[in-house]
């Protein structure tokens with residue numbers, strides 16, 4: 488097939504598996520279900536974990552922290568004397584706080600579009616006396632208010648999935664604009680491997696996952712890589728880490744049961760808002776989708792401006 492025809496049919500496939508999600512949907516989901524992440528992680532790590540050593544397999548919180556530490560290590564902050572970092576989609580700031588614990592001379596600006604994350608995230612930083620080093624503010628990573636060349640490094644931990652498009656074009660071009668020359672980035676997330684028609688049930692499960700977590704679509708790796716290249720990023724490195732992430736995903740049923748028992752004990756009922764049920768369903772769907780390794784993978788992507 489000629490190139491433009493392949494591109495057209497890829498776009499058709501991608502359109503079928505993209506939902507019309509607006510910022511209001513994302514904000515509503517996090518405002519209602521956001522605090523339920525406490526059942527997943529004491530420190531409010533809103534991401535999956537990374538297994539460094541097999542002996543850590545039973546310690547979820549340790550694996551969650553190891554994910555943050557892996558991202559921080561890949562940013563190679565020792566190369567900068569007083570690094571300025573941008574956390575694009577920072578949640579409650581768990582990764583940002585870990586960064587300044589490891590590199591006290593660094594300063595992190597965390598951005599999110601969710602008001603409660605700004606208030607509670609900054610409160611958590613204050614509790615640890617890290618509020619001078621980590622500032623969480625409201626900003627849209629697809630249209631940032633920062634000047635060009637503002638940051639030494641930028642990272643997105645399980646947040647790029649909220650950006651529009653299979654290549655997350657606006658996020659990538661904004662990231663390029665605000666990074667300094669030679670600045671580094673690290674993005675970790677679940678990805679679709681390539682544009683491919685899914686079996687009916689798989690597609691249904693995938694769309695349900697996106698709806699539950701208020702995501703328009705996961706990025707498609709082939710398109711994402713192309714977008715990074717078009718934006719002239721150098722030394723692009725793409726590593727699949729699905730097997731390192733799977734042990735933390737295996738904790739989902741245990742955490743789900745614990746959460747449901749706690750809710751039942753506290754409120755004597757399981758009448759939860761739909762968004763809170765969605766937040767229970769989507770991690771369970773992740774376990775199912777993760778088995779389809781031809782279609783889905785968990786990746787760490789890094790590079791330099």
Ligand SMILES: C[S@@+](CC[C@H](N)C(=O)[O-])C[C@H]1O[C@@H](n2cnc3c(N)ncnc32)[C@H](O)[C@@H]1O
Nearest residue numbers: 532533534576577578599600627628644646649
């Ligand atoms: C799954 S949470 C991950 C939070 C954090 N990175 C962590 O690992 O704990 C996704 C985050 O992306 C943020 N987000 C979604 N769309 C965004 C946008 N357009 N601009 C900035 N942040 C956004 C959400 O508000 C949320 O904080």
